[in-house]
Amino acid sequence: MSTLEIRNLQVSVNTENGAVEILKGVDLTIKSGETHAIMGPNGSGKSTLAYSIAGHPKYTIVGGSVTLDGADVLDMTVDERARAGLFLAMQYPVEVPGVSVSNFLRTAATALRGEAPKLRTWVAEVKDAMEALNMDPAFASRNVNEGFSGGEKKRHEIMQLELLRPKIAILDETDSGLDVDALRIVSEGVNRAKESNNLGVLLITHYTRILKYIKPDFVHVFANGHIVEEGGPDLADKLEANGYADYVSK
């Protein structure tokens, strides 16, 4: 059982015009097995929250805390956060030229498990993960994210989620750019990871459609750098009907 606790998190980003505060005190607690949806309009700071938790160097923590089972996440390097059990599925996964998917996955699995996975079982593991996400086996020999379609990039992110078995996963607009079939396949992958690893999920999205496939236990409305309303799954239905207009003006 793991708990990610975010307390009064304040984050700024440096721009040409000086530091701009993006997150203005975020409070959120995610436990193993729980799925939290964070919904909000573009520019509200949702992705900043995701990248700040993962430790992207672009963002400066101004105040507050993030802990995973009591350990100070903000004090960890990016790789230490991953090894502590955090995972970020990125909205725009980065191309790494010349590094094959299979080499990348094995290097990551070795880092996270503390030893190189046994080759025979590992090959089978990767093959199963790829099949489950309807991916062509040739995918493993391609370079990481290079020339991938939007859908392939998202499948690749979720394949990592399944293989790397984090405790808490942040999915940053994993639904964007996916057609209905791909959305279903990717969502099933997330649900498998939830079931097999009792994964805690922070699902960041702009739209409600992914919530048909990945059922949230909690819905948080995000606007202007903090959470403005919280509720159960029915809050998503309300947003579907009314949009974000009520919150943006606040």
Added chain:
Amino acid sequence: MSLLATNYLTPTGREEAWRFTPLKRLRGLHDGLAIVGDRTSLISSHALPAGVTFTREELPPLASSDDVIIERIRALSSSVSHLCIASDTEVADAIVLSRSAGALNSAEFSRVRISLGAHAVATVIIENTGDTVLAEDLEISLAPGSSLKFITLQEFESQSVYTARHHAVIDKDAEFKSITVTVGGDVVRILPTVEFIAPGGSVELLGVYFATAGQFFEHRMHVDHAVPNAKSRVNFKGALAGRDAHTVWIGDVLIRAVAEGTDTYELNRNLLLSDGARADSVPNLEIETGEIVGAGHASTTGRFDDEQLFYLMSRGIALEDARRLVVRGFFNEIVTEIGMESVQERLMNRIDGELEKAGA
């Protein structure tokens, strides 16, 4: 042993061709002060397949040269180490030539010829190791329809000086693919040059180099499109780490007025892995006819991509491992073209080692 008798115009460093090269570190190769060592270090240590010979012969140069060191080599030696692959011979395994018995207190002036007869197909790899002072005039002659993959590995020890011209003369419909790898030595200066003498030829000049503190590596191509319908591609990738690591890439491509239907593209990418290193990159395209298929060039010099490192680290991979992956990935595109697993792995391990040594 004797002092060089010839006295050509000694470069001063102000000439375009020499403006980057640290002449003082050439150990007298350029100004006639080097002591001529009586050695022929290039050997074939494996049995040669049928249709292939490797002998010392008296041969005149294949092509003229305006390089002062090449002129000195020619004045000193009328004999050539000649690897000859007979017409219609297809050699499946790579022919390996390697160097032994170098020395730093005298210089070797080497002439090498590789000839492929009509429709011959071969892969030749030259492995340069050890500590040596070596000036080399290496000429390649490709008869019509022949195809050569030519790999040179500069894996010298840290005090070596190597200056060379690798000049290929391409006859009708011949294919030439070279992979030039420079990862060791104090000063390495290679002139990969190409001359098309009949239409239909195709050339790919690939290269990788990795310079660490104090090393100077220069690769100066010249591709002369003097006939119609020939194709050339140049792709060199370099990494630099450490104080005063210095690399130079010059890509001179000339499309003469008669060279209609030319298709050429050249590319150089450099990765600066630390402060205090310098990469010079000068693409140079001269076009005398508009009737061509294509002509272009690109040159970039950059640092580690923070987004790539973040992505890898966000999967638990430690910073130094992430850097190693990125650098290996950067070189992978060209190193895999060698097509020999054991050589590729050796080079990648060497690159890992250089990276670690540089602490980048």
